[in-house]
Amino acid sequence: MVKLPGVVLNNGLQIPIFGLGTWKSQPGQVTQAVKDAIDIGYRHIDCAFIYGNENEVGEAISAKIEEGKVKREDLWITSKLWNTFHRPDLVEGALRKSLKNLRVDYLDLYLIHWPMAYKEDGELFPKDEQGNILFSNVDYVDTWKELEKAVQKGLVKSIGLSNFNRKQIERILNVATIKPVINQVECHPYLTQDKLLNFCKSKGIVITAYSPLGSPDRPWAKADEPKLLDDPKLVNLAKKYNKSTAQVVLRFQVQRGVVTIPKSVTKSRIAENFNIFDFELSKEDLECIGSFNVNQRFVPMTAALGHPHHPFENDEY
């Protein structure tokens, strides 16, 4: 079995560079998918409270630990604090819910899922009568201080950010006594995130690439929209390496040190995606894939446009 390379974080811990995404993985399918992934060699599972399937992911994790296939310490489990739980008094409770669902007594990594806070104490997507999301004015800087307390209490080993732009990361760094280890953001050949990647590197923050395959099953995808994996230039490159297009775009990320978390509930694809550690893209081909960038977001979070902390509205990166 391939031993997964790791990336060393600014707190000295090592995150496996490759993991399994679980957004949109149906509760009836995700338990088997996570079990298959662990059998194949995955040791990193990317979860979130808002995915509504942490309980079923937890079933797989506990089954594999009970079976003796892995020990808890062999696994890297990430979860994320949802937008309605940013208020400082709600953070620990939300984290404890994820721990309970996932059947673990600590998380390896807990992320603030988005910088925008939503109105607390109700629906996960609170809306007014016109269907607009109801915002909260909690500042993510105050939320961060609660994540730091969770580290001190031993509930999480590492803490980080997701969907934060440069200015927002700088605001966190200005107050942090524990630095974020990671910023998890959308990243693939159409959105290579070079500027954010360089900025994060300069601050000792690792990038995790979400939607690395272009999220073809995102709920708002239109049938006639071009799919990243069908891009003829990528298809040609894949032929050259005798690999699939998915394998080439995943290899692109790990080869430049970006942690990558493709989602699949299909056993053959879970195995295919993992099978990227036996080839190397040439320097020219890495540059060529990098040149496909068009700053295209498949997950633009348009529902929260107008929020003062929306990360993609006012700043370049």
Ligand SMILES: NC(=O)C1=CN([C@@H]2O[C@H](COP(=O)(O)OP(=O)(O)OC[C@H]3O[C@@H](n4cnc5c(N)ncnc54)[C@H](OP(=O)(O)O)[C@@H]3O)[C@@H](O)[C@H]2O)C=CC1
């Ligand atoms: N922090 C954040 O805000 C966000 C985090 N994420 C995280 O990142 C993960 C990955 O992103 P996601 O948006 O799910 O999209 P991905 O880019 O990982 O694409 C997933 C889709 O690709 C299909 N697929 C998987 N492998 C292959 C393959 N080898 N060939 C062809 N198709 C394939 C899957 O199908 P099937 O399952 O049917 O096999 C599924 O439809 C999420 O699941 C989540 O964990 C994602 C978005 C936002």
Ligand SMILES: CC(=O)C(C)=O
């Ligand atoms: C998938 C996800 O994490 C979103 C849309 O927040």
